[in-house]
Amino acid sequence: QSQEVSQARIDYHVALQALQEHGTRMVCTGKMHTDRICRFDYLCYCSEAEEFVFFHSNSSVMLPNLGSRRFQPALLDLSSVEDHNTQYFNFVELPAAALKFMPKPVFVPDITLILNRFNPDNLMHVFHDDLLPAYYTMKQYSDLDDEARLVFMEGWGEGPHFDLYRLLSSKQPLLKEQLKNFGKLMCFTKSYVGLSKMTTWYQYGFVQPQGPKANILVSGNEIRQFARALMDKMNITRVKETEKEGGSAEDEKEKEKKDDYIVVFSRSTTRLILNEAELIMALAQEFQMRVVTVSLEEQSFPSIVQVISGASMLVSMHGAQLITSLFLPRGAAVVELFPFAVNPEQYTPYKTLASLPGMDLHYISWRNTKEENTVTHPDRSWEQGGIAHLDKEEQDRIQASKEVPRHLCCRNPEWLFRIYQDTLVDIPSFLEVLKEGMKTKPSLKKAKVASMVHPGRVREPKCQTSVQTSNEAKLTVSWQIPWNLKFLKVREVKYEVWIQEQGENTYMPYILPQQNYTFSENIKPFTTYLVWVRCIFNKNLLGPFADVLTCRT
Ligand code: UDP
Numbered sequence: 001q002s003q004e005v006s007q008a009r010i011d012y013h014v015a016l017q018a019l020q021e022h023g024t025r026m027v028c029t030g031k032m033h034t035d036r037i038c039r040f041d042y043l044c045y046c047s048e049a050e051e052f053v054f055f056h057s058n059s060s061v062m063l064p065n066l067g068s069r070r071f072q073p074a075l076l077d078l079s080s081v082e083d084h085n086t087q088y089f090n091f092v093e094l095p096a097a098a099l100k101f102m103p104k105p106v107f108v109p110d111i112t113l114i115l116n117r118f119n120p121d122n123l124m125h126v127f128h129d130d131l132l133p134a135y136y137t138m139k140q141y142s143d144l145d146d147e148a149r150l151v152f153m154e155g156w157g158e159g160p161h162f163d164l165y166r167l168l169s170s171k172q173p174l175l176k177e178q179l180k181n182f183g184k185l186m187c188f189t190k191s192y193v194g195l196s197k198m199t200t201w202y203q204y205g206f207v208q209p210q211g212p213k214a215n216i217l218v219s220g221n222e223i224r225q226f227a228r229a230l231m232d233k234m235n236i237t238r239v240k241e242t243e244k245e246g247g248s249a250e251d252e253k254e255k256e257k258k259d260d261y262i263v264v265f266s267r268s269t270t271r272l273i274l275n276e277a278e279l280i281m282a283l284a285q286e287f288q289m290r291v292v293t294v295s296l297e298e299q300s301f302p303s304i305v306q307v308i309s310g311a312s313m314l315v316s317m318h319g320a321q322l323i324t325s326l327f328l329p330r331g332a333a334v335v336e337l338f339p340f341a342v343n344p345e346q347y348t349p350y351k352t353l354a355s356l357p358g359m360d361l362h363y364i365s366w367r368n369t370k371e372e373n374t375v376t377h378p379d380r381s382w383e384q385g386g387i388a389h390l391d392k393e394e395q396d397r398i399q400a401s402k403e404v405p406r407h408l409c410c411r412n413p414e415w416l417f418r419i420y421q422d423t424l425v426d427i428p429s430f431l432e433v434l435k436e437g438m439k440t441k442p443s444l445k446k447a448k449v450a451s452m453v454h455p456g457r458v459r460e461p462k463c464q465t466s467v468q469t470s471n472e473a474k475l476t477v478s479w480q481i482p483w484n485l486k487f488l489k490v491r492e493v494k495y496e497v498w499i500q501e502q503g504e505n506t507y508m509p510y511i512l513p514q515q516n517y518t519f520s521e522n523i524k525p526f527t528t529y530l531v532w533v534r535c536i537f538n539k540n541l542l543g544p545f546a547d548v549l550t551c552r553t
Pocket of ligand 1: 121122123124266267268269270271295296297318319320321
């Protein structure tokens with residue numbers, strides 16, 4: 001149907017002439033293939049060759065012009081997973097004159113975002129690797145709006161969560177397989193290729209054991225805005241949170257408390273909680289709350305989100321379904337259960353998410369430490385943790401091991417064996433961990449009042465010096481408040497002063513409540529000091545240092 005649309009909406013001959021005359025134009029951001037996104041005019045795709053094609057003409061543009069470095073290892077990552085060698089993007093070059101000998105191109109008029117989904121079968125990967133990055137890539141380039149066309153080039157079928165991808169734009173996303181239907185040569189009038197990695201917080205262990213990314217750039221604010229946008233698209237209203245924000249009267253709080261509930265997210269095929277009913281009873285009794293269960297096998301995704309968005313606590317086995325904690329209201333608790341011999345500290349995608357600044361979720365993990373409470377599945381397929389294919393010796397070693405050692409992704413049989421165990425949750429130890437964990441639950445009020453605003457630079461920093469005796473001197477440093485402070489209500493404003501004797505490599509730090517101070521201890525006559533001053537709001541919001549002062553006594 002799109003072919004008809006395209007022919008109706010753009011003048012075919014004008015487009016063809018533009019391609020023939022101007023060729024392809026590419027302008028990219030990013031110094032490295034790992035942080036690059038490229039914008040193209042007239043990027044083409046040859047479905048027979050399964051190659052993107054760049055047509056050179058006198059007015060084509062290729063920036064960066066990397067020459068053959070374009071293949072070392074690639075122009076860019078097509079998925080949000082960093083430098084994965086199955087996710088590289090490149091194109092083949094041809095002179096525009098070659099078009100004469102090629103099938104007639106079909107033009108795609110939509111502004112297109114071309115990307116690879118990393119693992120569309122797994123809900124965690126769907127959100128972390130695809131939906132969040134695509135959502136914010138589209139925010140980065142304003143012409144990637146609700147009318148944008150998404151093209152998924154990883155080559156998989158729709159997968160079980162395709163409806164979620166449909167929420168990103170009003171147009172049906174295209175799969176690689178479907179590009180054939182558009183003819184042998186299709187040309188995207190305007191397209192972007194690649195995904196922003198700005199929102200990802202986890203690395204899956206391809207080069208070092210899995211863990212939080214080294215430099216996380218996303219905060220709870222962006223995750224929550226994305227979550228709200230998705231909920232709007234799913235027509236879900238988060239009743240609970242708006243009430244919470246509005247009401248403050250005691251009786252309202254009481255009423256609200258009656259509505260509080262716990263969600264147990266259950267898995268029905270693998271990594272089971274064997275005594276789920278008992279666990280639910282224990283939770284209900286302990287917290288005097290309703291407990292509801294959800295599972296991907298039994299509810300639609302929107303109805304699950306609806307339930308989770310009003311919950312006070314989400315309890316689940318480690319697994320992809322826990323990504324739905326991004327829909328929890330602020331102040332809720334995430335309780336993640338781990339099977340025997342799996343160390344929670346080493347598998348932290350959900351802990352990292354819950355702990356992002358501004359996510360305001362309370363994370364608690366529990367692990368099964370009783371081997372008699374685990375049910376292993378050595379005879380299953382290797383993907384589901386079976387170990388029957390291994391040497392007897394290796395099988396015995398794995399069976400005897402009490403903790404999975406650190407390992408790389410993704411086919412470590414000991415890891416798979418342990419993570420696919422079913423667990424009989426020991427209720428007393430579970431409640432103990434939960435009660436202990438809830439003691440340190442940060443009050444939401446505190447988190448809310450704590451502002452996100454950082455101080456500006458202190459202004460007009462000055463120093464004055466005087467020499468008292470041959471071995472005593474004074475150094476007075478003064479400054480004005482940061483410009484933004486006069487517009488803010490800040491609970492605590494302090495200043496930090498660093499004093500360094502020129503040529504030394506250590507410095508003395510001071511925290512001061514006022515805007516000037518005279519230092520006399522450790523200040524020597526006829527010496528040059530370097531002095532830095534910055535402002536600090538509420539103990540941990542650091543401002544920038546003002547320009548360094550050079551002060552000679
Ligand atoms: N899944 C599920 N119920 C199950 C087992 C898996 O809904 O009993 C879902 C799970 O949420 C994920 C996908 O199936 O989206 C793949 O699960 P897998 O165990 O392979 O991955 P993990 O949950 O460990 O990331």
